[in-house]
Amino acid sequence: MENLNKKPLSYLALFGIALGLFVIFSQLAAYAQTDLYVRGAGRLIPIAIPELCLRSGVAGDINQIPQAISRDLDLSGYFQIQNPASFIERPGHCGEPVWSDWSVLGSDGVVRGEVDVVSGQLNIKLYLYDIAKQRAVLGKEYSGDLSQVRKIAHKFANEIMRIYTGESGPFGTRVAYSSRLGRFKELFVMDLDGANNYQLTNDLGLAISPSWLPDGSSLIYTSYRRRQPDLFIANLGTKRAVQITNSPALEIGARFFNQSDSFLVASDHGGESAIYLMGRDGRPIKKLAGVKGSIETSPAWSPDGSKIAFCSSRGGGPQIYIMNSDGSDQRRISYVSSPYCTSPRWSPKGDKIAFVCRGMGGGFQLFVSSPDGSSPQQLTASGDNEDPTWSPEGRYLIFATTASRGAGNFALAMARVDNPVMKLLTNGRNSETQPDWGPLPQ
């Protein structure tokens, strides 16, 4: 066991809430929203999210809640967030909405709420009003302190998603990624909306290919902190990393399934790059795919664990293959007229595989197809787009894209798979790559 980061500087906590809020807001500002239209957007639902009503007490900045809900619903790709500067109703209005103040703005829905503060504890009631029906269609009550308001906002955003789309949203989840820090690459973790971004590793080398353990407690990744590519598991709570492998061989692209003691990984410890099932002790349990002279990499579980997608160059250039989890029945599934396809990720719904192919213009583009390779669909069209990772509920992809900042400078973006309008999650200043979308909070 080793300390990833040295002792926490607990005195910093004394700066307390004020600095915390500053961090959150500065991050929100840093990740200002820019939409990059990949294909034509469908109709967006106009929704208004005014400031909350403060019924009693002094609450600090409770309007983090409408701000966080606005950001979430914008990222969702289903809504047009109406500009608060256009609102007629007084900010912080209590009681029922003034219906005509919203219908005249064309709002389909209004998200409002009220807050009571009793000795530092917040009681928060949030409502979604249907302006045409002139009634609340959703109401939830939450309690907690100021440090929990963002979490509450994400929960309510997920409820709003359920009302409008029939399915809860991915908000409240976290994203791990690898980013440049001078010559080095280190791992970072942020909330999906860009808040609470922090540097996890300080390996002073290459910390790459992070992948969440299914319980969200830790990340398995490849690091050169011993001057060779080894696997480590870093615990986000204790900030300690356990070294899993220790050899000059390359192990990369480790992926756990459930809370099992084994994971898939690409390793060349046998002299050829192959896909292995490996134990937490770093010992290979079974070689699942390997062909002499071929590169096998980027294994990905199907959601039920019965199949594995992976990348193999056995036919010449790299292409996407699937196999059963015991290694049997290996077959190619990528047929999109590209000599170079990599990075498969199986949708949590099981119905699609996302992957990356080099396009006609030379750029790398995202595709999804059925797991058997049928009905391939191209999702992106400009720049380079790499490393797709699915939302836990299977409707969205996060990926690294150069579409916003140009060649070599990757930012993370999120898009609906069924209507891919890119929403930027990071600003691309440190070439953020290899995102891995964490599980829903437990």
Next chain:
Amino acid sequence: MIFALLTFVGTGCACRAKKVGGPDNIPVAEAGDVLRDVNFAFDSSQLDATARKILADNASWLNANPSKNVQVEGHCDERGTNEYNMALGARRAKAAADYLVSLGVAASRISTVSYGEEMPLDPRHNEEAWARNRRAHFRILN
């Protein structure tokens, strides 16, 4: 939540400050000097005639300097995905190392490592830069 956030932020700052001047775990990208780099075609670890001539020179030098060990680094251009390029870099390093062994350099003197596309020699985003960055580099260890 905010307190937890502060702990993380504080920790990140603390360890950065602490480790200034500490050992780097990856070398700086540099062009070969005594031992020249060999280059590869896109998505290939094949050694062409030019590469074999350079490797023959490198093998002569290593055979004339038997006390020196060498680490062969495999590198890729930025195109393609990071994980695939890591594996491709490993194959390039191995192809170059195997050829040195075939020319009489003891395998025990040679180690290999891949840096994939993470350590470009030329940071530009064009064909000329990509061609330079697809390379095996030979780092003399002692």
